[in-house]
Amino acid sequence: MGEASKELKLLIVDDEERFLSTTEKLLSRKGYEALIAQSGSEALEILEQHMIHVVILDVNMPKMDGIETLKKIKQRFPLVEVIMLTGHATVESAVNGIKYGAMDYLMKPTDIEILIQKAEEAFEKTHRDKKNI
Amino acid sequence: MSPITDTEKQNDTLLQYKSIKKAILFCMIFVPLIPFIVSMAIGYYYFATSLEHSVTSNMEKIVYDHRQMIELFFKERISDLEFIQDSYTLNQLSHPEKLKQVFLNLVKRSSAFSDLGIFNEDGIHVAYCGTYTLTGKVYKKADWFQQAMQKKSFISDIFLGYRQAPHFVIAVALNSTNPKWVIRASIDTQTFDSLVEQVRIGRTGEAYIVNSEGILQTNRRSGGMLMEVLDETIRFPSHDEEILTFISHDSTGKEFMYATTWLEGNKWLLVVRQPKDDAFQPLRRAAYLIFGVSILGGFVIIGIAFYTTHRIIARMKKKDIEKDQLVKQLIGTSRMAELGEMAAGFAHEINNPLQIIKNEQSLIQIIVSELKEAGILKRSKNLDELNDSLDQIQLQISRCSQITQSILKFSRLNEPVLTHVDIRKIISEVSGMMDNKAHVNGIDLRYDISPNTPSVYGDPTQLQQVLLNLYNNAMDAVIERHGKSGGELSIKMNKRNNGWVEISIRDNGIGIKKENMEKLFTPFFTTKPVGKGTGLGLSVCYGIIKSMGGKLDAVSQEGVGTTFIVQLPASTGKKLVN
Numbered sequence: 001m002g003e004a005s006k007e008l009k010l011l012i013v014d015d016e017e018r019f020l021s022t023t024e025k026l027l028s029r030k031g032y033e034a035l036i037a038q039s040g041s042e043a044l045e046i047l048e049q050h051m052i053h054v055v056i057l058d059v060n061m062p063k064m065d066g067i068e069t070l071k072k073i074k075q076r077f078p079l080v081e082v083i084m085l086t087g088h089a090t091v092e093s094a095v096n097g098i099k100y101g102a103m104d105y106l107m108k109p110t111d112i113e114i115l116i117q118k119a120e121e122a123f124e125k126t127h128r129d130k131k132n133i
Numbered sequence: 134m135s136p137i138t139d140t141e142k143q144n145d146t147l148l149q150y151k152s153i154k155k156a157i158l159f160c161m162i163f164v165p166l167i168p169f170i171v172s173m174a175i176g177y178y179y180f181a182t183s184l185e186h187s188v189t190s191n192m193e194k195i196v197y198d199h200r201q202m203i204e205l206f207f208k209e210r211i212s213d214l215e216f217i218q219d220s221y222t223l224n225q226l227s228h229p230e231k232l233k234q235v236f237l238n239l240v241k242r243s244s245a246f247s248d249l250g251i252f253n254e255d256g257i258h259v260a261y262c263g264t265y266t267l268t269g270k271v272y273k274k275a276d277w278f279q280q281a282m283q284k285k286s287f288i289s290d291i292f293l294g295y296r297q298a299p300h301f302v303i304a305v306a307l308n309s310t311n312p313k314w315v316i317r318a319s320i321d322t323q324t325f326d327s328l329v330e331q332v333r334i335g336r337t338g339e340a341y342i343v344n345s346e347g348i349l350q351t352n353r354r355s356g357g358m359l360m361e362v363l364d365e366t367i368r369f370p371s372h373d374e375e376i377l378t379f380i381s382h383d384s385t386g387k388e389f390m391y392a393t394t395w396l397e398g399n400k401w402l403l404v405v406r407q408p409k410d411d412a413f414q415p416l417r418r419a420a421y422l423i424f425g426v427s428i429l430g431g432f433v434i435i436g437i438a439f440y441t442t443h444r445i446i447a448r449m450k451k452k453d454i455e456k457d458q459l460v461k462q463l464i465g466t467s468r469m470a471e472l473g474e475m476a477a478g479f480a481h482e483i484n485n486p487l488q489i490i491k492n493e494q495s496l497i498q499i500i501v502s503e504l505k506e507a508g509i510l511k512r513s514k515n516l517d518e519l520n521d522s523l524d525q526i527q528l529q530i531s532r533c534s535q536i537t538q539s540i541l542k543f544s545r546l547n548e549p550v551l552t553h554v555d556i557r558k559i560i561s562e563v564s565g566m567m568d569n570k571a572h573v574n575g576i577d578l579r580y581d582i583s584p585n586t587p588s589v590y591g592d593p594t595q596l597q598q599v600l601l602n603l604y605n606n607a608m609d610a611v612i613e614r615h616g617k618s619g620g621e622l623s624i625k626m627n628k629r630n631n632g633w634v635e636i637s638i639r640d641n642g643i644g645i646k647k648e649n650m651e652k653l654f655t656p657f658f659t660t661k662p663v664g665k666g667t668g669l670g671l672s673v674c675y676g677i678i679k680s681m682g683g684k685l686d687a688v689s690q691e692g693v694g695t696t697f698i699v700q701l702p703a704s705t706g707k708k709l710v711n
Contacts, residue, residue: 016485016489018489019488022489022492022493022496023492026499029496029503087481087485107538108484108487108488109487109488109491109530109534110491111491111495112492112495
C-alpha cells in the first residue's frame with residue numbers, strides 16, 4: 001500500500017460497505033487518498049472536517065438519497081465537485097443530479113480507471129473554479 | 134386461457150354466427166319474396182278475371198250476332214213464301230209448270246230452298262216441285278201442317294219424313310186467302326249448316342243448333358251429325374232474350390265455355406262453345422311466364438341473400454379476428470411493460486454486486502501484479518492460469534454489465550430525445566458502418582430509397598441503434614445460410630398512403646421458424662448460441678419504435694428470408710412537445 005501521492009482527495013459515498021473498502025484500497029494503490037461514508041449524513045460530517053475535492057456519490061441510498069445529499073453538499077460546499085454513481089435504471093435521476101450541480105455521472109459497474117479519470121477531470125475543474133474566484 | 138374454454142368460446146361464436154346468418158337470410162329472402170309472390174299472384178288473378186270476362190263477353194256477342202243472322206234468315210225465307218202466297222192463287226200454283234217457274238225464281242233469291250210444295254186446306258199435296266214425288270200425299274195429320282194452319286207460318290225441326298232424308302221445312306198459310314192453303318219449302322240442311330258452321334272462335338271454337346230435346350239440328354264441326362243426340366249437358370236460358378254463359382264438360386270430361394240462346398220462340402237453341410284451354414290459352418301462357426319469372430326471381434333473391442349474408446358474415450368474422458388479435462396484442466404489450474419493469478429492477482440489483490465484484494477483481498489484479506513485481510510470485514504455469522482466470526472474470530463482468538445495460542435500454546428509462554429526423558441520413562450512416570461487414574461476407578446491399586420520404590419525429594441515436602440492430606440480425610441470418618457469397622440485403626424506404634414512413638429490411642437468410650415468430654420481440658429470447666446474443670436486441674428495437682409511436686413487424690419464411698418492417702409516423706414539420 002503506497003502513500004497518497006496525488007493532490008486529489010476523494011470522498012466515496014455508498015451504502016455498500018464492501019464497495020467502499022475495496023474502492024478505498026484500489027484508490028490508495030493508485031496513489032489517491034479517499035475517505036468513505038456509508039450515508040449522506042456521514043458524508044456531510046466528513047466534508048465538514050476534511051478538505052475534499054471530489055465526491056463520488058451513489059444515487060440510491062436509504063434515508064437520505066443521493067440527490068438530497070447532493071443538494072446539501074452543493075449548498076454547503078459549493079466548491080466540491082460531485083460525480084453521481086448509479087447502479088439503478090434511474091439514469092434519469094443521475095442526469096437529474098447534473099441539474100442540481102453534479103459534474104458527471106457513472107453507471108455501475110464502472111471501471112476504477114474510469115472513475116479516477118472522471119475524478120481527475122472534476123478536480124481540474126475545481127482548480128479552474130478557484131482561479132476564477 | 135385453457136384449451137377447453139377456448140374451444141367452448143369458439144363453439145359459442147360459431148353458434149352466434151349461425152343464428153345471425155339465419156336471421157339475415159330469413160329477412161333477406163322472405164322480405165322481398167313475399168311481396169314479390171303476392172304481386173305476381175294479384176297480377177295473375179286480375180288477368181284471369183279480365184280474360185274470363187272478355188272471353189265471356191266475346192262469346193255473348195257472337196251468340197247475339199248469330200241469333201240475329203239466323204232469325205233474319207228465317208224471316209227472309211218466310212217472307213219469300215208469303216210473297217208467293219200473296220202473288221199467286223192456289224189454282225195458279227196447282228199447275229206444275231207454273232210452280233216450277235215460281236220455284237226457279239225462288240232459288241234465284243236464295244239457294245237454301247231445295248223444293249216447293251202446295252197443299253190445300255185438307256192437307257193434300259196439290260203440287261210439288263223438287264227431286265221427290267210427293268204429289269197426292271196427305272199431310273192433314275202432320276204436325277207442321279196443323280201448326281202452319283194455326284200460326285200462319287211454321288219452321289219444323291229436322292226430320293226424315295216420307296223422303297227418309299233429314300231436312301226441315303218452312304210452311305206458310307196466310308189468313309188473307311179463302312179457303313186457306315199452305316205453301317211449303319224444304320231448306321237444304323247444308324246451306325243452313327254452313328250459315329251456322331262458319332262461326333269460328335280461336336282455334337276450336339264452334340257454333341251449332343240443338344232443339345229443346347237436345348237433338349242436333351246442324352252438323353257440329355268437332356263431331357256430331359245432324360239429328361244425333363248431344364253427348365253433353367247443356368243449360369237452357371230461362372227466357373227468350375237471355376244469353377246464358379256457363380262452363381260444362383262433354384262425355385270425355387273436356388271442359389268447354391258455353392254461350393247459349395233461344396232461337397225462334399224457344400224451339401231451337403243456338404250453342405256457341407269453345408274448349409276452355411283454347412279460350413284461356415293466353416292465361417296459360419301468362420301463368421307459365423309468371424311461374425318462370427317467379428322461379429327466376431326467387432332464385433335471384435335467394436342467390437343475392439346467400440351472397441350478401443356470406444359477405445356480411447365473412448366481414449364480421451374478419452373483424453372479430455382482428456379484435457381478438459388486438460386484444461392479444463394489448464395483453465402482449467402490457468406483459469412486455471411488466472417484464473420491462475421487472476427487468477429494470479433486476480438490472481439494478483445485479484449492478485451493485487457486479488460493481489463490487491469488478492472492484493475486487495481489479496484489486497486482485499493489482500495485488501498480483503505488485504507481487505510479481507516484488508518477485509514474490511515467480512513466473513509459472515499457475516501464475517499464467519491465475520492471470521487468465523482474472524481476465525476471464527473481467528470479461529464475464531463486462532458481459533453481465535452489457536446485459537444489464539441492454540435491459541435498462543429496453544425498459545426505456547433512457548428517455549428518447551425527440552427531434553425531426555431525416556431517416557435517409559441515418560440509413561446512409563448505418564450503411565457506412567455496415568459496408569465493411571457486408572463486403573467481407575459477400576453480401577449484396579441494395580437500396581431503394583424514395584427521394585420524397587418525409588422526415589419522422591424521433592431520437593436519431595435510437596433510430597440508428599434500431600437500424601444497426603436490424604442490419605446486424607439480417608447479416609447474421611444471411612451469413613448463416615450463404616457463408617461468404619450469395620447474400621442479399623435490400624433496404625427499401627417509402628411513404629405510405631396513410632402518411633407514414635415505411636422502412637423494410639429484407640434478407641435472404643435462414644429465416645425464422647414459425648414457432649419463434651411469436652416470441653420474436655420478447656426480451657431474452659434468442660436463437661443464438663449462449664454468450665453470442667442477449668436476446669434483447671429486437672425487444673429493445675420494438676420498445677424504441679413503439680415509444681416513437683411506430684410499429685415494428687416481421688415477416689419470415691424459413692429457408693427463404695426475413696423482412697423487418699419499421700413504420701413511423703411522418704413528422705408534421707412542427708416541433709412536438711413530448
